[in-house]
Amino acid sequence: MNILFSPLEQFEIVLLHPLRLFNLFDVSLTNSSLYMFFTTFFILFFLFYGIYKATIYPVSYWQSLVETVYEFIFDMLRQQTGLQGQQYFPILFLTFLFILFSNLLGLMPFGFTTTGHIIVTFTLALSFNLGLLLTGFVLHGIKFLKLFVPSNVPVLLIPLITVIEIVSYSIRTFSLSLRLFANMMAGHTLLNILSSFVLGIWNTSYAVFALVPFILVLAITVLEFGIAFLQAYVFVILLCIYLNDALHPGH
Numbered sequence: 128m129n130i131l132f133s134p135l136e137q138f139e140i141v142l143l144h145p146l147r148l149f150n151l152f153d154v155s156l157t158n159s160s161l162y163m164f165f166t167t168f169f170i171l172f173f174l175f176y177g178i179y180k181a182t183i184y185p186v187s188y189w190q191s192l193v194e195t196v197y198e199f200i201f202d203m204l205r206q207q208t209g210l211q212g213q214q215y216f217p218i219l220f221l222t223f224l225f226i227l228f229s230n231l232l233g234l235m236p237f238g239f240t241t242t243g244h245i246i247v248t249f250t251l252a253l254s255f256n257l258g259l260l261l262t263g264f265v266l267h268g269i270k271f272l273k274l275f276v277p278s279n280v281p282v283l284l285i286p287l288i289t290v291i292e293i294v295s296y297s298i299r300t301f302s303l304s305l306r307l308f309a310n311m312m313a314g315h316t317l318l319n320i321l322s323s324f325v326l327g328i329w330n331t332s333y334a335v336f337a338l339v340p341f342i343l344v345l346a347i348t349v350l351e352f353g354i355a356f357l358q359a360y361v362f363v364i365l366l367c368i369y370l371n372d373a374l375h376p377g378h
Contacts, residue, residue, distance in 0.1 A: 135316065137239070137240075137315060137316075137319060138240070138243050138244065138312065138315075140157050140158065140159055140244075141157060141158045142155055142156075142157055143155075143156045143157055143158060143161060144156040158239045159239065159241055159244065159247075161239075162229070162232055162233075162238070162239045162240075162241050163229075163241055165232055166225060166228045166229050166232060166241065167225075169228050169232070170221070170224045170225065170228055173193065173224070173228075174193060174224075176189055177189050177190050177192065177193025177194070178190070178193065196223075196224075197220065200216070200219060200220045200223050200363065201213075201216055201220075203363070203364055203367055204216055204219060204367050204370075207364070207367035207368055207370070207371050208367060208370055208371045208374055208375075209371075209374075211374050211375075212367070212370055212371065212374055215370060219363055219366060219367065219370075222251070222255075222362070222363055222366070223359050223360070223362075223363045224359075226242060226251075226307065226358065226359040226362055226363075227355060227356060227359040229241045229242045230242055230311060230354075230355030230356075230358060230359060231352070231355050233311065233315060233355075234315075234348065234351055234352060234355065240311050240312075240315055242307055242308065242311045242358075243308065243311040243312045243315060244308065245304060245305070245308045247308075248303070248304035248305075248307045248308040249300065249301075249304040249308075251303075251304070251362075252299070252300045252301075252303035252304040253300045253304075255303075255366055255369070256299050256300045256303075256369065259366075259369050259370060259372075259373040260373070262370075262373045262374075263372070263373035263374075263376060266373070266374065267376055270376065271373075271376045272376075273376050274292070274296070274372055274376035275289050275292040275293050275296065276288070276289055276292070277292070299365075299369060303362060303365060303366075306358070306361065306362075307358050307361075307362055310354060310358050311358070314347075314350075314351045314354055315351075317347065318344065318347055318348065318351065321340055321343060321344045321347065322344055324340050325340045325341050325344060328340065
């Protein structure tokens with residue numbers, strides 16, 4: 128069994144198989160891309176197994192689980208955006224599942240957390256925010272700029288408020304990506320440190336004292352499963368709020 132020498136070693140990108148496409152693009156297989164494939168596979172398995180031989184009234188726990196997750200995201204989107212936002216449900220639903228399964232796979236023994244890398248979370252956040260910005264201009268044209276000029280603001284304060292709103296809108300990408308990345312990285316690092324501490328005590332003559340930190344590790348592991356779901360929820364509900372701004376900039 129290999130023991131990691133650094134708590135951050137678990138986030139290291141490891142090259143598994145070098146591969147260049149047309150001798151121009153580096154599409155090498157790494158542990159990060161491999162776990163993204165795993166994430167995609169488990170999402171497809173989760174959905175297929177839930178709807179395979181599905182009935183109008185769920186008779187299996189798996190179908191009930193899939194429908195519960197489906198209704199959970201759908202109700203969240205409907206509450207935040209109304210009927211107009213329902214056409215964007217598929218991408219938000221898949222985003223929730225991608226983040227959730229990525230977080231959960233990282234908690235498996237010798238797992239790798241793709242959402243523990245800022246490049247992954249930043250790419251997700253930037254793609255959505257650019258897409259929502261484009262959606263706002265496509266739907267409303269120049270009127271979309273009303274999003275940056277709140278109503279009922281004194282004329283003298285409009286320039287200051289507008290600058291604040293633009294800056295606030297611009298940092299959405301950073302707040303979205305950093306929140307998910309930091310929570311995943313911090314939680315897994317803490318688990319690694321505590322687990323190493325338990326193993327260190329276990330290999331000494333004071334092995335009986337390893338029980339206390341071991342219970343703490345179990346408690347934090349359970350907490351991390353909750354955080355895995357919570358971070359997927361927070362990411363998607365913020366996207367729903369930002370989508371509502373793109374659909375209704377004047378509100």
